[in-house]
Amino acid sequence: MSCPSVGDKPDADPKAGWPTLHATEEAKPITLGVPQNVWGTLTLFSPEPKTRRQDLYDFNRELSALITALRAERLTLVTGLRRTGKTSLLRVALGEAGVTYLYVDVRLSLYAGYRDIAEVFARSLEDLLRRESSLADRLREALRGLGGLEVSLGPPSVRVTFRGRGRLSLSDLFTRLNDLGEPIVVAVDEAQELRKANWLRFDRLFAYAYDNLPNVRLVLTGSQFGLLYDFLGLEDPRAPLFGRAFREVRTRRLSPDEALDFLERGFSEAGVRCPGDLMEKAVDALDGIIGWLTYFGHLYVTGGLRDLEDVVRAASSLALEELRDLISSLRSPRYAVILRALAGGRAPWAAIRRRLEDYEGRGLNPATVSQLIGTLVKLGVVEEVNGEYAIADPVYRLAASRL
Template identity: 40%
Template sequence: MAYFTLEPKRRREDFYDMEDELNDFVSSLSKFRFIVVRGLRRYGKTSLILTGLNAADVKYLFLDCRLLRSATSSFDSFLSIIEAEVSKKSWARRLIRNIDYFEVGGVIKFKFRRPDVLLGIFENLGDAVVVFDEAQELRNLKFKLDGFLAYALDHLDIRIVVSGSEVGLLHKFLRFEDPEAPLYGRPHKTIELRPLMREAALDFLRRGFEQEGVDVSDDLLDEAVKNFNGVIGWLTYFGYNYARGLRSMDPIIDAAINMVLAEVKHFLETRGLGGSRYSEALKTISAMERCSWSEVKRRLEAKFGRIPDATLANILRNLMDYGLIVKVDDEYTIADPILRRAIKRI
C-alpha cells in the first residue's frame, strides 16, 4: 500500500477513499458504453480510471491526449498515440494482426495513415475499453473524432471512457446537449470528482505517513491541509516530498506554485493581446474568497477603460472552460489554493 507516489494509482489498495466514485465507475463499465469522468486538475481522475479498470479486470487502451496539445493536431499525431499504446499490450497486438503494420524499435507503425485504419483497430478490439484521458485536447484534432465515436457506439462493441480537467472545453468537445452534434442523445454516465473534505484529507495524510514510517505532528497535518486544501494531488505531492527528507513546508509549496505558474503563463500566452485582461481578471478573483461579476468589471475597467459586457462574459467563460476559475452561486472563485497563490506571482 502506497498513497504517496506521484504516478497515477492502479491498485485499489493504493487508492484512498472515493469508494463511492470508484464503485460507481466499476459498475458503470457493465451498464454503459460511454463514461465521462470530470474534475479539476489533480483531483485523481486518472487514478480513479486506472484503478477501476484494473479492479474490473477488463482489457483497455489508455490514450493520453495531452500529447496532442497544439493549435491543430493531425490525424497522424493521434494515430501515433494509439500505436504507442497498442505496442505495449500483447493482447492488443494479437487482435490487430490483420491490419498492415511494421515495427520500429518495438513500436508498431501502421502502413496506412487513414481513418479507416482507426476503424479497423476499434473493430478488432471487441468490447475492450478505450480511454481518452484529457479528452478536451481532441477538440483541435483536424479529424472529427466525435463523429467517429458516435459511429463506434452505434456499430462497434468497444466501450469508451473520456476524462477532462478543463471541464468547459470537455463539454464543448462532447456537446451532448447539442441536437446537431454527433454524440447528442447518446446514453452515458458522468462521474464527477471533488476535493476531499477536511477530515478525509487529514486521514489521508496520517495514513500515508504511517505507510512511509514517518512520524508527524497534528500541527503539521493541519498546516498541510490549510495550504493544500482537499486537493489529493497536492496532498500526495506534499507527503511524497516530506517523507523523502524535504522537511520544510515552504519549499514544497514554492515548487508546487512554480508548476502551476507555468501552466497559467502558457494559458495567458495563448490569449495573445488579450492576455493582460485575463491576467487582471484572475488577479481580481484570486484576491477575494468569492468575486462578483460587477467587481471583476470594475477592476478591469479601472485599468483598461470600458469593457463591453460581451467581452467580459467571454473572458470569464474561457477561464471557467480551462478550469482556472469556478462559478459558485453567481460568484467566481479559485478552487485550487496553489493556483490562487500562483496567480499572485503573475
C-alpha cells in the same frame, strides 16, 4: 440525455489560512535526499498515477460507479478539477473491471498534426499488445492491412509508417477493434486535448463508434470539463453526440477529515513522523486537492522539505508555469487580469469587470466580460460559488498573485 453523476459535492468555500508568501518569492531548488527503504513503501505519496485499489485513497463510491460503467455503458465521462485523481481512478478501474482496454493519453502540443495523433494511438496499441498476450495474434490479424501502422509481435511493437498503404484511419482502427468480437474499452485521458487536432472531427468519430460499433465502449476524462462538454457537443442539438445516453463519474475534493486521514496514512506508510499541527495547516492550505496533498507528503518524505511554506512555494511555482502556458494559449492578457483579481479570494462579476476596465482604460461590453469569465470556468480554473467567482485550486490561487 445523461445519467446521474457520481461524486458531486456542495459548493466549496475558498480557504483563507494560507502560509504567508510574498508574490515575488520563487521556489527554492529541491534536492532529493531519499531515505533508504522509502521508495519500496511509498504508495499513497507516490507521484505516479495509481494502478492498484490498495494504493488509491478511499474513493470507493466513485471507483465502484466507474467499474460498473466500464462493464455496461457505451459512453462514460470522468470529470473533475486538476489533481483530484481522475487518471488514478481510471487506471485502477480499468485494472479491476476485467475488460480489455486501450488506454490513450492524448496530452498534445498546441498544434497537433497527423503524426502526433498516429503516434499516440500506436503507443496505446503497443501497450495493449504487451498487456494482453493472449490477444496478440488476434489483434495483429485484425490490424493487418491497416494503413499507417506496422505491427510486430517479436517483441510486441506498433510503429507509425508513411510507406505503402497511406495514413492511419481512426474509424478503420475502431472498426477493427470492434471486429475482435468482444467488448473493448477505448479510454481517452484528457480527451478535450483532442480539440487541438482541429483537422479531425473526433466528435463524429465517437458518434460513429457509439452508433455502429457495439463492442467499442468509450471512456473520456477531462479536467477542463466545460471544454470537454463543448468539444463533444453533448448539449448542442446540432452535434453528432447530442442526445446519446452517457454516464458521468466526478472526482472530488477530500473533506478536511479525509485529507488529514490521507496524510496520516501516508506518513505512517512511509515510516516518517510529521507533526499533527503541520498536517492540519497543510489540510487548510491545500483545500482537499489530493494531488497537492500527495505533493506535500512526497516532498516532506523524500525531498527534506519540512517547512509548509517551502512546499507551497514549490507547488505554486509549478502552478504558475501551468497558468502562464494556459494564458499564452488563450492569447489575451485579459485572462491574467481576471486571475490576478481573484488571487485574493472571491469576487463578484461587477468587480471583475471593473478590474478589466481599469486595466484597459475604457468600458467593456458586459457580454465580453461574461465570455472571458466563462472561458476560465470551462477550463476548470475558475468556479462560481454562491453568485461570485473564485479560482478553484488553492495553489493556482496563490500562483495567480505572481502573474
